[in-house]
Amino acid sequence: MATVVTPNKAVIVNPLKQSQTLGAVLAFLGLKGMIPLLHGSQGCTAFAKVILVRHFREAIPLSTTAMTEVTTILGGEDNVEQAILTLVEKVEPEIIGLCTTGLTETRGDDMDGILKDFRKSHPELKELPIILVSSPDFKGALQDGYAAAVESTLKELPVAGETRPSQITILVSSAFTPGDIQQIKEIVSAFGLIPVVVPDLSASLDGHLDESYSPITGGGTTLTQLRKIGSSAFTLALGESMRGGAEILEEAFAIPYEVFTELTGLEAVDNFLQALVDISGNPVPEKYRRQRRQLQDAMLDTHFFFGRKRVALALEPDLLWSTACFFQSMGAEIHSAVTTTRSPLLEKISTEQVIVGDFEDFEKSAVGSDLLVSNSHAANIAKNLEIPLYRQGLPIYDRLGVGQYTKVGYFGTMQILFEIGNLFLKEEEAKSNYLNG
Template identity: 75%
Template sequence: MAIVSNPNKPVVVNPLKQSQTLGAAMAFLGLKGMIPLLHGSQGCTAFAKVIMVRHFREAIPLATTAMTEVTTILGGEENITQAILTLMQKSQPEIIGLCTTALTETRGDDMQGILKDFRKRHPELNDLPIVLVSSPDFKGALQDGFAAAVEAIVRELPQPGRTIPQQVNILASSAFTPGDIQQVKDIVTEFGLIPIVVPDLSASMDGHLADSWSPITVGGTTVEELRKIGSSAFTLALGESVRTAASILEERFQIPYEVFTELTGLQPVDEFMQALSDLSGLSVPDKFRWQRRQLQDAMLDTHFYFGRKRISLALEPDLLWSTVLFLQSMGAEIQAAVTTTRSPLLENLPIEKVVIGDYEDFEQLAAGSDLLIGNSHAGNVARRLGIPLYRQGIPIYDRLGNGQVTKIGYKGTMDILFDIGNILLETEERKARELSYEM
């Protein structure tokens, strides 16, 4: 059991966490024909857009209600109305994700009332799905906003229907990259199951050339698929933060669910494969049995470099959990763990302490580590401490291919094994050369 510490600092130095609004907008980008609409100032939207463009290296569709000093005081109802009407005229989205920000949450705009009044004034748009999510910047972090958007989607859009035995819902947390989601879809379909992924970033943020430019997302989960979620036979919740969303579906449609808090490592993937086998009634396909043998060999090859290594991490809770357990399974020791927000997982981590803090806390705790794991903002910490950095999380702006990175399943686990193993191997060889020069 870990002790969860939240330092009472008067100011955040070198922030680790990203805002809830960014997380909610990113989740909405996994829906087809979507444009997220941020109810706040233009700066709020510009900041989120810059982060996602630098991370995914894709055109990111985001819109803003462009609140000013005057409209903030008088109320933002007219700004929301005009923003939606302008989007329908210029972009023609199939669905809109309306995200609140700290500015409008602090003012206390009645968002439900505003949307209800909008529907009355513009009945011609009653068929347009508008998903509202409360995602203020002043509390929580990216993971919370992402999970809140998923909860809003499954609360508003699915409709009841006759159960489709082979159809399963997959609710994915912010810890999973577009490449991870594609791997999950490939695995699930091999068992003869039909997955509906919420949100499906693998079809929108994976990095592909579209036939033509579009002001809205060109891939992702369709509105029709979202309506059919209530007909699924089972829900696979990937990440602790989407447990609530899975429970909403269970309450609304009596769909049973299972939560998989990690899909990296031999045992977690084995358990996922067994669950899919039980659901489908099919045995695990031979291709995955072969990949499992490859992973076992990779673990034998790399464990020499992981054993007794001191590793420090600064990640969102879901990603922190899965990465810590994976590293410990390979014999590494966790020197420091810093995260962004509270989660039921934190106290159950098999380490001494978890700090909810910033990169200043991380730098103080990580001194003397063999490896750091964090997003690109940890680069300065790594340089000052002279410790190699393995990049995970959001944003990663000094590496290419973030939309394709895969760290789950047997194959993804091999990739992360070799990536981290090569860093540790290179560090050992450099130290050996320096020692030989000194002698």
């Protein structure tokens, strides 16, 4: 059991955490026909947009209520109304995701009241879903905002209906890439099940070219699919932060659920596939039986390089947990663990302590590690400490194809086994050449 520590510092040095607002926007980008609308200043929106554009290297649909000093003091009701009307006129969204920011949360805008007044004033837009999520950036982190957006969506859109035995809802946390989600959909579909993924970033941020530019998301979970979630036979919550969403569906529609905190590693994938066998009544397809045997061979080939290695992690809680479990399953030790926000998983990580802190805490605690695992902001730390960095999380702006990174399933586990194994191998060769030189 780890001790969770929050350093008592006067100031954050080199922040690790990303804002709740950014997390909410990321979740909304997985819904088709969506445009996220940030209720705050233009700077808040520009900051989120830059991070997402640099990470995915895609056009990111994002809008703002453009609050100024005057409107912040007098109230943002008119800005919200005008922003929604402008979006309806200019881009014709199917859904609007209205996210609060630190500016408007600090002022204390009555967002529920503002939306209620808007609905009264514009009955012609009563069919337009507007999903409100509270996502202040002065507390919580990306994972919290992402989960809040998913929960708000599940409270707002699904409707009750006759149960469809083959339809299951899959709630995916911020720990999963578009490539991961695509792999998960393929696995679930192979069992004869129909997955409704929320949010489905694999259809919106997977890096594909459309015939024409769209100012709203061109792919993702459709409004029709979101409405039909109440008819699903089961919910698979992938990531501890998705437990709240699964509980919402259970309470509203009596849909049973199961939470999978990781999908990387032999045992984790075995458990996931067994759940799909139980739900569908179908056996594991031969394709995945063969992939399992390939993974076993890959583990034999690479375990020499993982054994007793000391790994330092700086990631969001869900991703921290799954990554730590993977390394420990290969015989590595978690030398240091730093994260952004509280989670029930943190105390369960097999290490001495988990720090809820920043990159300064990470750099100090990572001394003596064999490998760093974090986003691109840790590159300078890796250089200073002369320790290799394996990039995970968001943002990753100094590598290509991060939207297609896959670390789930037998295939994804093999991929990262070889990628990280090659990093260890390269380090050993470098030390050998130095000693022999």
